[in-house]
Amino acid sequence: MFVSEGTVEEWRHMCDMNFVALCLCAKLAVQSMRKLNVDDGHIININSISGHRVPPTRVVHFYSGKEFAVGAITEGLRREPRDLKSHIRATKIRPGLVETEMAYVVDPERAKTLYCSIKTLQADDIADAIIFP
Template sequence: MDDVQTDDAAAQPSSGRSAGRSPGTPRVALVTGAGSGIGRAVATELLGAGWSVVLAGRRTGPLEETAARTPGAPALCVRTDVTRPEDVAALFAAVRDGFGRLDLLFNNAGTFGPGGVPVEELTYEAWRHVVDTNLNGAFLCAQAAFRQMKDQDPQGGRIINNGSISAHTPRPHSVAYTATKHALTGLTKSLSLDGRPYRIACGQIDIGNAATEMTARMQTGILQADGRLAAEPIMDAADVARTVRHMADLPLEANVQFATVLATAMPYVGRG
């Protein structure tokens, strides 16, 4: 469990401004899973840097708590279940109505699913829930963002998918999560290629052991590849948020295709 989120789960504006944008025009970001964890940290970072941010998640209360961390900042909270196409359509309609355009989608909403369940015991319902959230939800949001970024004037924007180091190397008993995170890498590459004619850049951030509500047990003991239980180091989620902002601040002529940000001493390289 490296970057697990739920669905509630100061930059210089000129550095990421699309060609043709008026000087001083606020950039607009959409963050899914903005009610907690990495999503909350990234939304807070962007709001503090002067972005207008749409906060999406399944529960309004946590979204409003995220927005309240940056009083007076231009934030819009939209209750959204990313597994539901109608919710995603309503979310992007709210983005257009509220801000008129979209410059950044941080595709972050996701779930680890039932932890510690061997593959032979994982129910189809549990598998489907993880796939619907992590992969289908990411696709629905990316597709809607792609359409909006292609049609808006000036054209273009950026999509950043929240992968995981599980997009490279799995933990034990994580078949659904790992499979969806590997699939996100394919989604990222395809969007990056297909977006070229429309100035739509797409990259992926792979996160390992950021300190969030969902990773607290890593400090007490989590199953390792050799069967041991071991505590693992964690890092501040704000460090991840600053990395996302760096990716977002680049001009659309430049793209961080993949970035890996992890707690320095965590068991990843040579994890087993």
């Protein structure tokens, strides 16, 4: 989405789905862990490498801004347990390009061209990294 062409409704929808929902899930996870006396829980937020650098493609500038916000909130969440005297951890994982079904829904031809031209990570690669013993 171009920042200069996006609507407030589109921005809110993207932020609600990808940022506010993440914050709510993290809040509920911490509350649940504390209620159940889980002191060594781990919250893992997966967001895009676009939250570390803004790609040159204009269409993802707003997306990158949202991803930067996810990174910042995860960093804040990582620091909160010190104040709460807890050992609950928070981690952000920012993989590179991952082949997703969503890309095929948004633009099937572009996705096919992109994923055929370079090697990408698969969703299972990310899951395996998270559950690595």
